[in-house]
Amino acid sequence: MSNYILFGGSFNPLHIGHVNVIENLLQAYPEDQMILLPSYKSPLKEYDYDPGVEHRYNFLTSFFEHNKQIKVDDLELKKGERVFTIDALPALFEKYNIENLKLVVGTDQLLQFHKWKAYKGILEKVDLVVVSRPGFDFAGVEDLNENLLELVEDYQDSTLKLKSGRNIYIHELSHNIDISSSYIRSHLRKGADMSEHLPEGSLEFFEKHELYKPIKFKVESYEDFTKDCFHILKEKNALGVLAYDVRSITQPSEFNLIASGTNIRQTSAIAENLIKTVKKKYALSPLTVEGLSEGRWVVIDYGSLIVHVFYDFIRSEYNLEELWSKGVLLESDE
Numbered sequence: 603m604s605n606y607i608l609f610g611g612s613f614n615p616l617h618i619g620h621v622n623v624i625e626n627l628l629q630a631y632p633e634d635q636m637i638l639l640p641s642y643k644s645p646l647k648e649y650d651y652d653p654g655v656e657h658r659y660n661f662l663t664s665f666f667e668h669n670k671q672i673k674v675d676d677l678e679l680k681k682g683e684r685v686f687t688i689d690a691l692p693a694l695f696e697k698y699n700i701e702n703l704k705l706v707v708g709t710d711q712l713l714q715f716h717k718w719k720a721y722k723g724i725l726e727k728v729d730l731v732v733v734s735r736p737g738f739d740f741a742g743v744e745d746l747n748e749n750l751l752e753l754v755e756d757y758q759d760s761t762l763k764l765k766s767g768r769n770i771y772i773h774e775l776s777h778n779i780d781i782s783s784s785y786i787r788s789h790l791r792k793g794a795d796m797s798e799h800l801p802e803g804s805l806e807f808f809e810k811h812e813l814y815k816p817i818k819f820k821v822e823s824y825e826d827f828t829k830d831c832f833h834i835l836k837e838k839n840a841l842g843v844l845a846y847d848v849r850s851i852t853q854p855s856e857f858n859l860i861a862s863g864t865n866i867r868q869t870s871a872i873a874e875n876l877i878k879t880v881k882k883k884y885a886l887s888p889l890t891v892e893g894l895s896e897g898r899w900v901v902i903d904y905g906s907l908i909v910h911v912f913y914d915f916i917r918s919e920y921n922l923e924e925l926w927s928k929g930v931l932l933e934s935d936e
Contacts, residue, residue, distance in 0.1 A: 606698055607631060607731065609706040610639035610687070613658050614650075615814065616665065617786055617799050619779040623733050626775050627706065628671055634704070635671050637694065638662055642678040642685075649877050649894070651787060651887040653813040655679050661807055673698070688720040691727055703728045704771070712770070716749035725753060730770040736778045788889040790814040792905055817905040820886045824906040825932065827884075828857040831876060831909060832933040835861045838875045839868075841914060841935075848929035856906040858926055862914040866897030873900040873911040880904070 607627055613620060628636060640658045652658075659679050666672040677693060678685050687705070694700065705728045707715065712732045715721055743757050754770075756763040762770035786796050790808070793816035797805055808814050821827045825847065832845040840861035849856045863869030873894055880886055889903040898916050902909040910922060 604698065604700060605631070605634045605702045605704075606694075606700050607634050607636045607704045607706060608639060608694065608728070609636060610641060612641050612643070612652075612783065613638070613662060614652055614783050614787060615658070615790075615804065615808070616662060616801060617781055617783060618801060619781045621801055622775055622777050622779050623706065624672070626733070627731060627773065630773060631704070635673065635698075637698065638666070638672060638674045639677060639690070639694075640674070640679070642681065642683050649874075649888060649891045650784070651791060651814070651889070653811075657811060657813055660811075661804075664807065665801060665803065686719045688718075688723050691724070695727075704731045705729070706731050706733060708732070709734045712750075713745060713747065716747045721750070722753065725764055725768055726766045727768075729768050732770060732772050734772065734774050735780065736774055736776070784890070787814060788903070791817045791889055793818065817886065817889065820884055821904075821906075824857055827904070828859060828907050829933055830883075831859055831880065831904075831907065834876050834879050835859065835872060835909075835911075836935060838872045840872045840911070842917070843933070843935045844923060844931065845933035846926045846929045847932050848926050850930070851926070851928050853926075853929075855903075855908040857908075857932075858922075858929075859907065859909040860912070860917070860922055861910070862912045862917050863897070864914055866913050868897075869900060869911055869913045870894055870897035873897075873902060873909075876909065876911075877902060 609624065624636060628634070640655055640662060642655050643652055656679060659674060659676055662674045666674060675694070677690055695703070705724070707730055709732055712730070718724065743751060743754055743762065746754070753764050753766065754762050755765045760772040764770065781799050786799050790796050791814055828845050832843055835843045840863065843861040844859070846858045847856070848858055861872065863872050877888060877891065886904070889905055891900070891902050893900045898913045900911040
């Protein structure tokens with residue numbers, strides 16, 4: 603029987619922030635081993651670029667192959683779907699003959715932990731290790747949701763003692779590394795040098811397996827790509843579709859598209875159709891997508907092209923066309 607620490611996530615990609623967490627916890631709990639569990643794909647990040655769980659799993663196994671304290675588990679790779687923590691625990695306990703298990707979460711996840719499936723059941727089986735960056739201390743039990751607060755018996759010395767007999771340990775990391783996988787992912791695909799944020803050997807692995815390739819290699823002509831996206835929006839009955847070449851003015855992109863829907867549901871549907879059609883036609887995922895669930899102002903970033911899909915009522919408040927009026931109007935349905 604052994605003690606383990608479970609650290610799950612997309613690791614898309616693994617970065618120095620993840621490595622900092624791993625090193626900190628293995629130093630804090632030297633008798634424990636760690637299980638890294640790469641997730642299949644987050645349903646909340648459906649349209650994010652993902653090289654696939656197999657590539658992410660292979661990178662982790664390659665990077666940690668000489669570290670006997672770390673095991674990379676293929677549970678979700680084999681399942682081919684996301685597995686809720688409560689459902690994964692029995693298989694992990696049996697596979698690794700686990701006596702005690704600590705589950706790693708961030709402070710943001712702790713505050714939302716009551717929304718996890720069967721969170722009370724999880725807290726009967728495992729301890730939590732809550733990692734926080736220096737200067738971002740856990741303020742105390744008063745920050746907890748009332749559903750989680752009712753499970754706490756005592757709080758002292760950075761440990762919340764639960765009525766179940768389990769504990770929640772607050773662990774402050776040794777270094778303040780404020781970086782996210784989404785930031786690294788999007789900048790890699792813009793062609794930026796992200797080597798300072800990645801573990802040694804990452805870029806060589808990515809290049810060998812053609813992962814996180816700059817988006818420019820997928821698009822031969824951004825002017826033609828912009829015009830094609832214009833027609834995709836039109837075919838979905840978007841209103842007021844305008845395509846601009848803004849290379850002559852100071853903009854974060856070279857080309858812009860703007861369109862409207864008559865309600866928030868239609869706005870999201872128009873944006874979603876564009877993302878799916880472009881992915882199918884160009885094998886291209888956007889760098890980032892913002893506002894899709896709300897449907898008021900959806901921003902789809904394709905690097906040199908940024909697409910804005912508005913709920914028509916909201917569009918009039920911003921009048922982006924005025925900002926781009928000194929550019930070249932490539933296409934218009936008005």
